[in-house]
Amino acid sequence: xxxxxxxxxxxxxxxxxxxxxxxxxxxxxxxxxxxxxxxxxxxxxxxxxxxxxxxxxxxxxxxxxxxxxxxxxxxxxxxxxxxxxxxxxxxxxxxxxxxxxxxxxxxxxxxxxxxxxxxxxxxxxxxxxxxxxxxxxxxxxxxxxxxxxxxxxxxxxxxxxxxxxxxxxxx
Numbered sequence: 001x002x003x004x005x006x007x008x009x010x011x012x013x014x015x016x017x018x019x020x021x022x023x024x025x026x027x028x029x030x031x032x033x034x035x036x037x038x039x040x041x042x043x044x045x046x047x048x049x050x051x052x053x054x055x056x057x058x059x060x061x062x063x064x065x066x067x068x069x070x071x072x073x074x075x076x077x078x079x080x081x082x083x084x085x086x087x088x089x090x091x092x093x094x095x096x097x098x099x100x101x102x103x104x105x106x107x108x109x110x111x112x113x114x115x116x117x118x119x120x121x122x123x124x125x126x127x128x129x130x131x132x133x134x135x136x137x138x139x140x141x142x143x144x145x146x147x148x149x150x151x152x153x154x155x156x157x158x159x160x161x162x163x164x165x166x167x168x169x170x171x
Contacts (some may be wrong), residue, residue, distance in 0.1 A: 011040050014055045022062055025153065035065040067147060118141035 008015075015036065022032035039061035043054060049171045050057050108118060108126060116138040125142055129135030160168070 010051075011043055011054050011058060016060055016061060018058050021059070022066060023165075025151065026066060031066060031069060032062070033061040035069070038062070038065050063151060067150070070150075119146065 017031065018039075019032050020035045023029040023034060035059070039058045042061055043050060043057055046057075068149055104120075111118070112128045116128055119142065120126060125139060127135045127138040128144060129138050
């Protein structure tokens with residue numbers, strides 16, 4: 001289904017759609033408008049080649065702006081361990097913690113031959129690679145996948161078939 005043509009031109013043709021989509025996704029029209037305005041400002045400052053793909057650029061830039069905003073809002077205060085007072089130190093009163101940690105490490109080691117990255121609740125990301133560069137690439141891929149899952153929310157996902165993956169690899 002194609003979008004109806006708009007009498008507006010340039011970035012203005014996409015403004016209502018851009019704000020509407022991000023308002024629905026975030027539940028906050030003000031954040032969506034702020035992100036749209038920032039994306040439009042960046043588009044206007046960019047070179048002409050970006051303007052040729054204005055719609056895609058605006059949607060992606062606004063989405064990244066909103067993700068950055070959510071990250072800043074969710075950021076908790078971090079205090080280095082050496083700056084904690086004696087009363088603030090963590091006390092490990094769980095005698096089974098070393099056993100569970102060892103089991104977790106064994107389970108991850110068994111799965112590492114099939115998967116490149118794991119996101120563990122209450123732990124964070126664990127990535128593997130044959131080199132530091134490969135592990136860093138796997139970290140980046142995990143972050144992008146998490147960002148997609150966060151952006152998609154509850155919408156259904158259609159995964160690529162094996163033949164579609166093969167076709168993309170041959171391009």
